[in-house]
Amino acid sequence: QRSLLPPLTTVTTFTRDWRRRRSTCIRCFSVSYHKFVDFALDETRRHTHLTSSPLQEKFSFMNSKDGKGRLSMISFQGAKIRLLRSLIIETETMQVLDFAVFPEAEYDVPIFCANFFTSAKTNIVVLDLNPLHDIINQHEYKDKYFKSLIPLGLKYTELFPWGGKLSSESIKFFSPIVIWTKFTSNPQKYDILYSAFREYYKVWLELICKSVKETDESQTVLNIEAQHRYLTWRAVKDPGQGVLKKLIGDTLAKDLLRSFLFNGVDELGSKTFNDYFPHYCTEEGTLNKKSNIVGKSFDNRPWNARGEFLGKPILEL
Numbered sequence: 001q002r003s004l005l006p007p008l009t010t011v012t013t014f015t016r017d018w019r020r021r022r023s024t025c026i027r028c029f030s031v032s033y034h035k036f037v038d039f040a041l042d043e044t045r046r047h048t049h050l051t052s053s054p055l056q057e058k059f060s061f062m063n064s065k066d067g068k069g070r071l072s073m074i075s076f077q078g079a080k081i082r083l084l085r086s087l088i089i090e091t092e093t094m095q096v097l098d099f100a101v102f103p104e105a106e107y108d109v110p111i112f113c114a115n116f117f118t119s120a121k122t123n124i125v126v127l128d129l130n131p132l133h134d135i136i137n138q139h140e141y142k143d144k145y146f147k148s149l150i151p152l153g154l155k156y157t158e159l160f161p162w163g164g165k166l167s168s169e170s171i172k173f174f175s176p177i178v179i180w181t182k183f184t185s186n187p188q189k190y191d192i193l194y195s196a197f198r199e200y201y202k203v204w205l206e207l208i209c210k211s212v213k214e215t216d217e218s219q220t221v222l223n224i225e226a227q228h229r230y231l232t233w234r235a236v237k238d239p240g241q242g243v244l245k246k247l248i249g250d251t252l253a254k255d256l257l258r259s260f261l262f263n264g265v266d267e268l269g270s271k272t273f274n275d276y277f278p279h280y281c282t283e284e285g286t287l288n289k290k291s292n293i294v295g296k297s298f299d300n301r302p303w304n305a306r307g308e309f310l311g312k313p314i315l316e317l
């Protein structure tokens with residue numbers, strides 16, 4: 001565990017900073033997710049050329065309705081990268097990072113996903129390489145991307161205990177190395193989270209760099225459909241929606257979700273949420289508004305140390 005700690009200089013700087021801020025911020029220590037995004041951009045640029053996304057013009061900066069919060073957005077595209085985008089929210093009481101990278105359709109590489117919600121009391125964290133295809137039943141895809149990553153996952157999942165029950169459907173979008181955790185705010189955890197983010201991002205970059213362009217169009221079609229299903233799930237069910245609506249209002253929040261965060265949901269396919277997730281459909285044919293239907297499940301991590309799924313067979317989506 002010691003090797004995961006940042007160099008002493010970082011700790012010292014952080015602690016000093018924390019003490020300095022304590023005079024104005026008694027109950028919280030201050031975290032910033034900008035260095036996470038800066039790291040990811042620098043690291044990506046060491047491997048590939050990034051160009052600004054057309055989305056950048058519309059989505060760059062927003063103030064919250066009360067004027068006390070800031071939303072910062074950046075977006076890029078690259079040779080194998082359909083979209084790299086990041087949203088950072090900073091208010092007096094919370095910091096949020098929603099960072100994701102979506103591959104081009106010709107690559108079945110997982111989607112890089114970092115979702116961190118920090119308030120004075122708690123942190124809600126998802127860090128993962130979200131598999132594009134079913135890894136619970138399809139061993140070939142699972143082995144291709146995750147077999148060699150199990151030790152990395154184990155290292156961090158020992159440091160970050162399982163966050164408890166979650167929407168059952170979400171587990172199908174998570175990999176065996178997912179870090180799903182909750183913890184009370186403290187500087188050391190933040191440093192370990194930064195270390196996990198850097199390692200997960202580096203392995204993701206290796207995967208995308210090594211990946212070979214798919215030439216079989218039927219496979220490309222499957223990749224697009226998988227991204228579209230993922231985007232459809234998140235654009236409708238993302239647990240951050242409530243926070244976004246409170247900060248910027250219903251209309252802007254919806255636009256941010258569909259056009260920026262989950263860009264592609266209106267372009268990559270025409271299937272609807274009900275087509276992909278029919279168990280959400282009520283008898284009258286309307287979308288059930290409950291946050292989940294199958295329910296919340298998985299009190300404990302449903303993968304063992306070899307990365308084998310331990311849960312009950314899940315409904316085919």
Ligand code: BLA
Nearest residue numbers: 096098115116117124126165166167170173239240243244
């Ligand atoms: C809670 N966020 C959660 C939970 C998960 C995720 C699993 C636990 C509750 C649940 O299962 O519904 C994250 N779920 C994901 C991710 C995927 C998924 C990443 O299926 C990917 C497939 N979180 C954010 C942003 C905000 C945020 C941008 O990513 C705020 C703007 C907040 N997440 C947030 C809050 C909760 C939460 C406040 C707790 C509230 C709740 O449980 O509904």
